[in-house]
Amino acid sequence: MSRPGVEWRGSAAERRVHRNPSHYQYLKVGLECEPRGPGLRLSDAAFKQTIVAALRGLHGEIGAALPVDVLKFEERSLTAILRVRGSDLVKLWSALTLVASCKDKKCAFRIIQVSPFLLALAGNSREFILD
Amino acid sequence: MVRFKSRYLLCEIVFEKPQYRQHIDVGSVNRNVRNAISQMHGDFGIGCCSLRLEVTYLNAYTGIVLIRCQKDFYRILSTTLLFITFLETKNQKFPCFFNTLHVAGTIRSCQKFLIQYNRRQLVLLLRDCKTKKERESVQTSLLQCSLKVWNEDQPYHGYEEMEGADTD
Numbered sequence: 001m002s003r004p005g006v007e008w009r010g011s012a013a014e015r016r017v018h019r020n021p022s023h024y025q026y027l028k029v030g031l032e033c034e035p036r037g038p039g040l041r042l043s044d045a046a047f048k049q050t051i052v053a054a055l056r057g058l059h060g061e062i063g064a065a066l067p068v069d070v071l072k073f074e075e076r077s078l079t080a081i082l083r084v085r086g087s088d089l090v091k092l093w094s095a096l097t098l099v100a101s102c103k104d105k106k107c108a109f110r111i112i113q114v115s116p117f118l119l120a121l122a123g124n125s126r127e128f129i130l131d
Numbered sequence: 132m133v134r135f136k137s138r139y140l141l142c143e144i145v146f147e148k149p150q151y152r153q154h155i156d157v158g159s160v161n162r163n164v165r166n167a168i169s170q171m172h173g174d175f176g177i178g179c180c181s182l183r184l185e186v187t188y189l190n191a192y193t194g195i196v197l198i199r200c201q202k203d204f205y206r207i208l209s210t211t212l213l214f215i216t217f218l219e220t221k222n223q224k225f226p227c228f229f230n231t232l233h234v235a236g237t238i239r240s241c242q243k244f245l246i247q248y249n250r251r252q253l254v255l256l257l258r259d260c261k262t263k264k265e266r267e268s269v270q271t272s273l274l275q276c277s278l279k280v281w282n283e284d285q286p287y288h289g290y291e292e293m294e295g296a297d298t299d
Contacts, residue, residue: 060173062210094175 025089028113031078034106044073054095138205141233141241144194151225159220179204
């Protein structure tokens with residue numbers, strides 16, 4: 001009987017619709033390096049350090065203090081799943097866009113997928129292969 | 132008619148020692164505030180605020196400063212002022228903090244608030260006076276605080292004209 005978004009006050013139901021109700025936003029990002037050879041070897045801590053440094057550059061100390069979580073990090077492909085609060089998504093995304101180099105190598109952040117639901121990042125019709 | 136709207140922040144700079152007040156000027160406060168914005172809010176912050184960021188008025192005797200910024204980004208400036216812990220000028224650091232007294236859209240509104248604030252401060256000073264001579268001098272300046280005397284005083288008129296000429 002209880003649907004999400006419907007509150008019961010006494011006998012009357014109240015439905016509240018928010019424009020952007022998500023508390024967290026999840027981003028699937030990849031780091032692409034320009035020399036396609038050996039490439040970049042980063043640990044997960046170094047990856048997070050790159051993100052925080054990018055935020056510090058564009059948004060200062062207050063940007064660097066934003067709670068950004070690296071939920072999953074794949075070292076081989078340098079892709080990661082990040083979590084950030086809904087209100088901070090714009091700051092994080094803009095900071096990642098302006099990253100030009102990492103450890104003196106030219107690189108760029110590619111935002112593969114953004115979603116307020118983590119489950120949406122689990123599968124992707126482009127990469128999903130049915131045997 | 133498009134009007135460029137600004138926000139004026141009336142602040143009081145409280146120093147560790149009162150004699151540091153004479154060392155600061157408009158340029159040093161401007162530079163320090165810009166550095167602090169650049170450090171706290173990064174390139175985005177300084178890019179937003181830099182164009183219309185200006186120290187309009189500085190009173191070295193009382194430490195009152197009036198800072199102007201764009202209406203849309205005054206939040207960046209007001210949060211940055213909380214983080215300023217010293218003012219640097221001529222390779223000297225003076226520890227201080229910024230106390231925001233009033234935020235207004237025009238200089239005239241800040242002026243009105245400042246007059247009332249100063250009047251209240253004089254009463255507080257009178258209460259804290261220690262010697263009889265100090266008490267007498269504060270009392271005479273309180274009695275001189277009449278509207279007629281203020282209208283004859285030139286310096287404030289300049290700021291009224293400046294507010295109208297804000298058309299960049």
